[in-house]
Amino acid sequence: MTVQAGKTDWLLAHGRRLDLSRGRLMAIVNVTPDSFSDGGQHFGAESAVAHGLRCLEEGADILDIGGESTRPGAAEVSPAEEQDRILPVIERLVRESDALISVDTYRAETARLAITAGAHIVNDVHGLQREPDIAKVAAETGAGLCIMHTGRGREKLPDMIEDQFVFLNRSLEIAETAGIARGAIVLDPGFGFAKETEAENVELMARLDELKAFGLPLLVGTSRKRFLGTITGRSTPERDPATAATTVLLRMKGAAVFRVHNVAINRDMLAVTDAILEAERQVKAGER
Numbered sequence: 001m002t003v004q005a006g007k008t009d010w011l012l013a014h015g016r017r018l019d020l021s022r023g024r025l026m027a028i029v030n031v032t033p034d035s036f037s038d039g040g041q042h043f044g045a046e047s048a049v050a051h052g053l054r055c056l057e058e059g060a061d062i063l064d065i066g067g068e069s070t071r072p073g074a075a076e077v078s079p080a081e082e083q084d085r086i087l088p089v090i091e092r093l094v095r096e097s098d099a100l101i102s103v104d105t106y107r108a109e110t111a112r113l114a115i116t117a118g119a120h121i122v123n124d125v126h127g128l129q130r131e132p133d134i135a136k137v138a139a140e141t142g143a144g145l146c147i148m149h150t151g152r153g154r155e156k157l158p159d160m161i162e163d164q165f166v167f168l169n170r171s172l173e174i175a176e177t178a179g180i181a182r183g184a185i186v187l188d189p190g191f192g193f194a195k196e197t198e199a200e201n202v203e204l205m206a207r208l209d210e211l212k213a214f215g216l217p218l219l220v221g222t223s224r225k226r227f228l229g230t231i232t233g234r235s236t237p238e239r240d241p242a243t244a245a246t247t248v249l250l251r252m253k254g255a256a257v258f259r260v261h262n263v264a265i266n267r268d269m270l271a272v273t274d275a276i277l278e279a280e281r282q283v284k285a286g287e288r
Contacts, residue, residue, distance in 0.1 A: 008020045008021050008217065008256075009183065010144050010183070010186060010217065011142065011144060011181055011183040011184045012120040012121055012142070012143065012144040012184070013115050013119065013120045013121070013141050013142050013143040013144065014118070014120055014142075015142075016100060016120050018062070018144075020217050020256040022274045023247075023251050023255075023256065023257075023258060023270040024062065024256060024257045024258070025059060025060050025061050025062070025257075025258055025263055025266055025267060026060070026062040026063075026064050026102060026219070026257055026259040026260070027052070027055035027056075027058075027060035027062065027063050027064065027260065027263050028064055028066075028223065028259060028260065028261050029048055029052045029063050029064060029065050029066070029089070030066050030069070031044070031045070031065065031066065031067050031085040031086055031089055032066065032067060032068065045088040045092060048065070049092045049093055049096070052089070052093050052097075052099070053093075053096065053097060055263045056097055056099055058264045058267060059263055059264065060099075060263045061100060061257075062099070062100045062102050062121065062257070063093060063099050063100070063101055063102065064102040064103075064104050064121075064123055064259060065086050065089055065090055065093075065101060065102065065103055065104060065114075066104030066105070066123075067081070067082040067083070067084075067085035067086040067104075067105070067110075068104075068105070070125050070193075079107055079109060079110060082105065082107065083109075083110055083113055086103065086105075086110075086114065087114065087117050090103070090117045090118055090119050091117050091118065093118075094117065094118030100120050100121065101114075101118060101119040101120055101121070102119065102120070102123045102144075102146070103119045103121070103122055103123065104123045104125070105122070105124070105134075106124050106126040106130045106131055106134065107131055107134065108131045108133035108134040108136070108137050111124075111134050111137045111138070111143070112137045112141070115143050119143070120143060121144040121145070121146065122134065122137070122138050122143050122144070122145050122146070123146040123148070124145070124146065124147060124148060125150060125190070125193065126148070126150060127147045127148050127149060127167060127168065127170075127171040128147060128171045128174045128175060129170065129171060129174070132178075135174050135175050135177070135178035135180060136178050138175075138178070139175075139178040139179040139180045142181075142184070143184065144184050144185075144186070145180060145184050145185050145186070146185075146186050146187075146188055146219050146257075147168065147171045147172070147175065147185060147186070147187055147188065148187075148188035148189075148190045148193070149163075149168055149187070149188065149189050149190040149193070150193040150194060151163065151167075151190075151193060151195065152193055152194045156194065160195070160200065160203060160204055160207070161210050161211070164189055164211060165213075165214075168187055168214065172185070172214075185216055186216060186217040186218065186219045186256065186257060187214055187216050187217070187218055187219065188218070188219045188220065188259075189204055189208065189211060189218070189220065190221075191204060191205075191220060191221055191222045191225060191227075192221075192222075192225045192226065192227065195227075197227070198227045198230040198231055200227075201222075201225070201227040202227070202231075205222075205246060205249060205250060205253075208220070208250055208254065208255065209253045209254050211254075212254050217256040217257065218254060218255045218256055219255070219256065219257040219258075219259060220246075220255045220257070220258055220259070221259035221260075222243055222246040222250070223239075223240075223243045223258075223259060223260045223261045223262075224236050224237070224239040224240070224243055224261055225239075228242040240261070240262040240265050241265070243260060243261075243262065243265075243266065244262075244265045244268075244269045245269075247260070247266045247270060248269050248272075248273050251269075251270060251273045251274070251277070252273060258270070
């Protein structure tokens with residue numbers, strides 16, 4: 001990570017960068033018919049672009065464009081179908097805004113085409129371990145990279161943080177071999193991805209600060225997930241207040257980027273939390 005004059009910059013494609021010295025919001029734009037929360041709501045370029053522009057107005061820093069649902073049991077789509085869904089949306093958003101665009105894909109060719117279309121970040125839910133060539137794409141294009149932990153399709157270690165380190169260190173080896181700049185990488189602990197129970201996800205939240213040992217910024221995605229419904233008894237569309245509560249907690253524990261459905265409520269939560277963190281910093285520095 002590049003640190004200068006008190007700022008921590010995430011290095012991105014096309015010469016862009018994002019200051020992570022305060023919390024940032026990544027808005028979810030699912031161009032899918034079957035995502036767990038908003039499947040079909042923005043299925044189609046016009047609707048997806050309109051949603052993305054609304055998210056920017058509400059305070060999103062990044063728009064995360066995905067063309068394949070990652071919910072458990074979702075059917076895979078072909079690379080061509082994924083690309084047909086997302087590339088027109090990315091091209092339109094690049095023309096109509098100055099937004100930072102993330103592509104939610106594990107496919108190397110989709111990532112390459114998305115960055116050519118103007119995307120700045122690759123968000124890989126398989127942590128570079130399904131199609132390792134995606135790391136080469138990120139290195140060659142200078143894209144920002146989100147490496148996510150997942151337990152799907154493998155046997156996890158008994159201790160969840162040990163499992164995080166084993167999996168993510170393997171991903172970081174792939175990134176280093178490909179030549180990806182360390183300042184381009186953020187890590188995602190993968191809430192809900194083979195963390196099946198309320199207890200597992202709550203423990204992961206409670207122990208998130210242990211992941212600071214990587215020395216890399218953390219991105220988290222708890223938005224509307226099932227474990228929040230278990231805790232609150234709320235249906236999927238009613239979980240935004242619970243999501244906002246996790247945003248506060250995880251920001252206090254060191255997370256930098258928050259992948260959310262409802263931008264407005266999480267923007268307010270981050271603004272308050274960052275004000276508290278700044279007050280704490282000033283007190284410790286003797287400025288208050």
